[in-house]
Amino acid sequence: MLISFExxxxxxxxxxxxxxKTYFHTRGIEALALREPGGVALAEKIRALLLESKQDIHxxxxxxxxxxxxxxxxxxxxxxxxxxxxxxxxxxFYDSTTAYQGFGRGLDLQMVTTVNRxxxxxxxxxxxxxxxxxxxxxxxxxxxxKSLLLAHGKDELPLDRMERFGLDFYHRxxxxxxxxxxxxxxxxxxxxxxxxxxxLHREIVSHLQKKLGIG
Numbered sequence: 009m010l011i012s013f014e015x016x017x018x019x020x021x022x023x024x025x026x027x028x029k030t031y032f033h034t035r036g037i038e039a040l041a042l043r044e045p046g047g048v049a050l051a052e053k054i055r056a057l058l059l060e061s062k063q064d065i066h067x068x069x070x071x072x073x074x075x076x077x078x079x080x081x082x083x084x085x086x087x088x089x090x091x092x093x094x095x096x097x098x099x100x101f102y103d104s105t106t107a108y109q110g111f112g113r114g115l116d117l118q119m120v121t122t123v124n125r126x127x128x129x130x131x132x133x134x135x136x137x138x139x140x141x142x143x144x145x146x147x148x149x150x151x152x153x154k155s156l157l158l159a160h161g162k163d164e165l166p167l168d169r170m171e172r173f174g175l176d177f178y179h180r181x182x183x184x185x186x187x188x189x190x191x192x193x194x195x196x197x198x199x200x201x202x203x204x205x206x207x208l209h210r211e212i213v214s215h216l217q218k219k220l221g222i223g
Contacts, residue, residue: 009220010090010131012101014185015139016178017171018146019201020208024137025099027209032095037222040089044100045077048084067113071120074105075127082129090131102128103136103188103196111184112177134220137212138189139201143178146201147171 011028013021025041032039045055054077058070065073078101089096102124110120189198197215199208216222 009095010086010098010133011095011216012098012103012133012136013139014100014103014107014136014196015141015201016143016146016181016185018149019139019141020149020205021099021139023205024139024208024212025097027205028097028212031209031213037095038093039095039097040085041097042081042085042099044081044098044104045074047081050080051077054080067109067115070113071105071109071115071123074109075123078102078105078127079129082127082131086131087129098133101133101136103138103185106188107181107184111187112173112181133195135215136192136196137215138185138196138198139208140182140185140189140198141201143175143182147175147178
């Protein structure tokens with residue numbers, strides 16, 4: 009079973025991924041949590057190029073780099089895990105590409121959809137949790153996390169490439185996510201990311217129990 013978490017940077021996805029993985033493990037259910045881009049050696053190198061590079065990357069090249077990372081992760085870890093019956097929890101999947109590169113960067117949505125389908129080997133999450141938050145609320149969270157890391161000895165944590173695109177970019181990305189949620193209400197569960205972390209976790213578990221029969 010494949011479960012994905014989506015949202016703009018600072019929405020709290022990673023926290024909810026960790027909580028859900030812990031929830032499964034405490035019940036003796038095997039679950040694998042992975043992030044995109046990344047998760048395997050090649051994909052981590054692509055992640056560094058995409059997020060840490062100070063040079064411009066053309067939106068189409070950006071799309072294909074994300075796709076290459078996803079294809080490697082799917083082939084190496086996701087597909088084998090699903091075949092074994094392991095629950096796979098993803099911190100981002102192809103909806104991120106549609107929102108960020110399609111709506112945010114302005115690429116043709118049909119082209120993005122085609123590339124997504126190829127790179128994901130046709131995989132579709134059984135359920136996707138979209139944590140919705142206004143960019144004005146999300147970005148300060150992200151910067152607070154970086155300040156905390158700096159206080160604990162990190163020498164430098166500059167803005168990554170996506171963060172440097174600015175507030176208008178994140179508004180377009182958010183609108184992309186909201187559009188996807190309207191288009192696929194059976195798969196995508198929209199949640200208010202401003203709610204307390206524990207409350208969100210309980211609602212996520214409740215959705216899984218009701219829709220997928222997970223105890």
